[in-house]
Amino acid sequence: MSKARLMQGNEACVEGALAAGVRFFGGYPITPSTEVAESMAKLLPTVGGKFVQMEDEIASMGVVLGASLAGKKSVTASSGPGISLKQELIGYAAAAEIPVVIVNVQRVGPSTGQPTAPSQGDVMQARWGTHGDHPMIALSPWSVREAFDNAVMAVNYSERFRTPVILLMDEIVGHLREKVELPEASAIEIYPRRKPSCSRAEGYEPFTPDKDLVPNTANFGEGYHIHVTGLIHDDTGFPIGSPKITREVTKRLHEKIDIARDEITHVEEYFMDDAEYAVVAFGGTARTAYEAVANARKKGIKVGMVRLITIWPFADKAIKKVAEKVKGILVAELNYGQLVGEVERVVAGKCPVELCAKYDMTIFEPAEIEAGIDELVAGGRA
Amino acid sequence: MERSFEQYFRQNRLPHLWCPGCGNGIVMKAVVQAIEKKGLDQDKTVIVSGIGCSSRASGYMDFDTLHTAHGRAIPFATGVKLANPELNVIVITGDGDCTAIGGNHFIHGCRRNVDLTVVLFNNSIYGMTGGQASPMTPTHKKATTAPYGAIDRNFDACRLAEAAGATYVARSTAFHVQHLTDMIVGGLDNRGFSFVEAVCQCPTSYGRKNKMADPAKMMMWMRDNAVMKAAWDKLPDDKKTEEKFPIGLFYNESETDYATAYNEVIQIAGGADK
Amino acid sequence: MNVNITIKEARCKGCGICATLCPKQVLAVSELGKIRVLHEEACIACGQCELRCPDYAIFVDKKVKA
Numbered sequence: 001m002s003k004a005r006l007m008q009g010n011e012a013c014v015e016g017a018l019a020a021g022v023r024f025f026g027g028y029p030i031t032p033s034t035e036v037a038e039s040m041a042k043l044l045p046t047v048g049g050k051f052v053q054m055e056d057e058i059a060s061m062g063v064v065l066g067a068s069l070a071g072k073k074s075v076t077a078s079s080g081p082g083i084s085l086k087q088e089l090i091g092y093a094a095a096a097e098i099p100v101v102i103v104n105v106q107r108v109g110p111s112t113g114q115p116t117a118p119s120q121g122d123v124m125q126a127r128w129g130t131h132g133d134h135p136m137i138a139l140s141p142w143s144v145r146e147a148f149d150n151a152v153m154a155v156n157y158s159e160r161f162r163t164p165v166i167l168l169m170d171e172i173v174g175h176l177r178e179k180v181e182l183p184e185a186s187a188i189e190i191y192p193r194r195k196p197s198c199s200r201a202e203g204y205e206p207f208t209p210d211k212d213l214v215p216n217t218a219n220f221g222e223g224y225h226i227h228v229t230g231l232i233h234d235d236t237g238f239p240i241g242s243p244k245i246t247r248e249v250t251k252r253l254h255e256k257i258d259i260a261r262d263e264i265t266h267v268e269e270y271f272m273d274d275a276e277y278a279v280v281a282f283g284g285t286a287r288t289a290y291e292a293v294a295n296a297r298k299k300g301i302k303v304g305m306v307r308l309i310t311i312w313p314f315a316d317k318a319i320k321k322v323a324e325k326v327k328g329i330l331v332a333e334l335n336y337g338q339l340v341g342e343v344e345r346v347v348a349g350k351c352p353v354e355l356c357a358k359y360d361m362t363i364f365e366p367a368e369i370e371a372g373i374d375e376l377v378a379g380g381r382a
Numbered sequence: 383m384e385r386s387f388e389q390y391f392r393q394n395r396l397p398h399l400w401c402p403g404c405g406n407g408i409v410m411k412a413v414v415q416a417i418e419k420k421g422l423d424q425d426k427t428v429i430v431s432g433i434g435c436s437s438r439a440s441g442y443m444d445f446d447t448l449h450t451a452h453g454r455a456i457p458f459a460t461g462v463k464l465a466n467p468e469l470n471v472i473v474i475t476g477d478g479d480c481t482a483i484g485g486n487h488f489i490h491g492c493r494r495n496v497d498l499t500v501v502l503f504n505n506s507i508y509g510m511t512g513g514q515a516s517p518m519t520p521t522h523k524k525a526t527t528a529p530y531g532a533i534d535r536n537f538d539a540c541r542l543a544e545a546a547g548a549t550y551v552a553r554s555t556a557f558h559v560q561h562l563t564d565m566i567v568g569g570l571d572n573r574g575f576s577f578v579e580a581v582c583q584c585p586t587s588y589g590r591k592n593k594m595a596d597p598a599k600m601m602m603w604m605r606d607n608a609v610m611k612a613a614w615d616k617l618p619d620d621k622k623t624e625e626k627f628p629i630g631l632f633y634n635e636s637e638t639d640y641a642t643a644y645n646e647v648i649q650i651a652g653g654a655d656k
Numbered sequence: 657m658n659v660n661i662t663i664k665e666a667r668c669k670g671c672g673i674c675a676t677l678c679p680k681q682v683l684a685v686s687e688l689g690k691i692r693v694l695h696e697e698a699c700i701a702c703g704q705c706e707l708r709c710p711d712y713a714i715f716v717d718k719k720v721k722a
Contacts, residue, residue, distance in 0.1 A: 045644075046651045050464050054460075059457035060457075062458045067464060069458075074465075238441060385715065397713075403672070408710045
């Protein structure tokens, strides 16, 4: 029987990962994500899994990729500069199609920045932080319970699409303590590791895409003798210097996510039925935005909120629909203005888009977002 | 197939891409001969490599193979081994890959004592990128990035490995093929972090710059300058010239490997039957 | 000595290691950049060439007497 427990967002994401079948973690201490590693160190051996503290962030990323290839669902976590260091091998995971989840508990940057203070400044890094052409999935929870749910989702997506998935937490949710009731194991849907579709004798090729454009790559030790490389490779897994294959592989890596976009782009709407204005927010900021919107409603402003759970791929469809309906959109984010650019791209002039930005170590006060709503209603900033 | 060791190669990938006279092919043969001698299960053996000339070896070897990023082979291999301790995990790396960009991973791999066998193909140069100096390019030798001779002091990777906690440390050369094979067999026998340095020739990028463009001459240089450990220990200091170097088994101690130690953690945490 | 020297031309890169290390000068690199057997009769089947061939292109076997 599940019962309510008081826990932190960082702890909840660990519970979620374990519930989703994660049995390996490699990490390195960094604030404000350290509790993820600490909880993993404590809990993984209780379920027969393994935790290893590596010498640095790069090694932490490498060790989880090795473990994933050997068949264990794997997670790493970090913050700020640590996530930058992991980027090389996040690119490797995208190229070699290795399922892995990277938890990023965002803090103020660039560089060492403000290590204990909240920020949502890694929105674009989550999408474009590594090198080259690649798709990305990033999820951003707004509550402790959702940290659990999104961790499950992140692990499932990493397995389903054989791709790195970023759980884009922020310090607000990471360090938030809430009473949560976690679901029973039987209520959690788990996407299992994909299995090779045929034997070696039948001509198995580890990177031949299935109907959903995702390959059914074997684990090491299963007798398939697969070759995994970060070089552009054909379906056999071996590198090939062919423009045609390079084009096809790059296209497929994007398309495997693109064709499932509707399914993986999660958005929640609040007070939107009769809304004339919308606030777009995500993660910890959405908590404040919700209160600001509720307060504005009390003042008689017909404003609603659109909360992005999936940050990448971006919710083009949902935002477009909102833009067709409202007189203006306010984007509230804890940075100098990142997601707002995506909103503007999708809105494409259909309605005004205003930014409510904050980047001073502190979280939004509802009044600050309410002021933003007032300005939006008044027709933009003076 | 003329010889039984060839069963461990992906025949359709040969001939390999290494330059004429490159020592990597010889060291790769020594690795598979060691695997054959030990009778390792081909389905349960994983070859993990980094980036560089030597690291292309994984593509030719008929096992599950993992060609990782530059310097990162040891962390990947650590993950493979800990995730599935049943697997025999062999790392192939180069002098630049292992001791420069992968230097931190190397020393911590030694310290952690995960059951891996690391074979470092030491050709004293960055070959793939055309002959830049590595941390193992001997002082005064030339490279494209050391056109007047390297002033950096070079690493002795074996002493580094031993100091960092590796439980098996040995060196041999591409000339001493059978000895090299035996040194790798010893590494596979050791349950823990085993390190074998294989001195090998790069006639194209290192030899040409250092008056040894003939690969056979480079091998004769190994023959003439490598001194077996027992003889080396008796050699008076004035005979230990700059060119001479010891080969053989330098260190072998039995210590608990990481996976075994972690199994105890799982026992204590109560997850043994999960 | 009765020996079989097998050369896999497709693998040979003509580096000449085998020819130089051969104690009996049995081998030479041809103008085409491949190893050739010049004096098979001088071969003592020591196997030095095979041992150190980086390309697995030369194999030496003693002939089995009928």
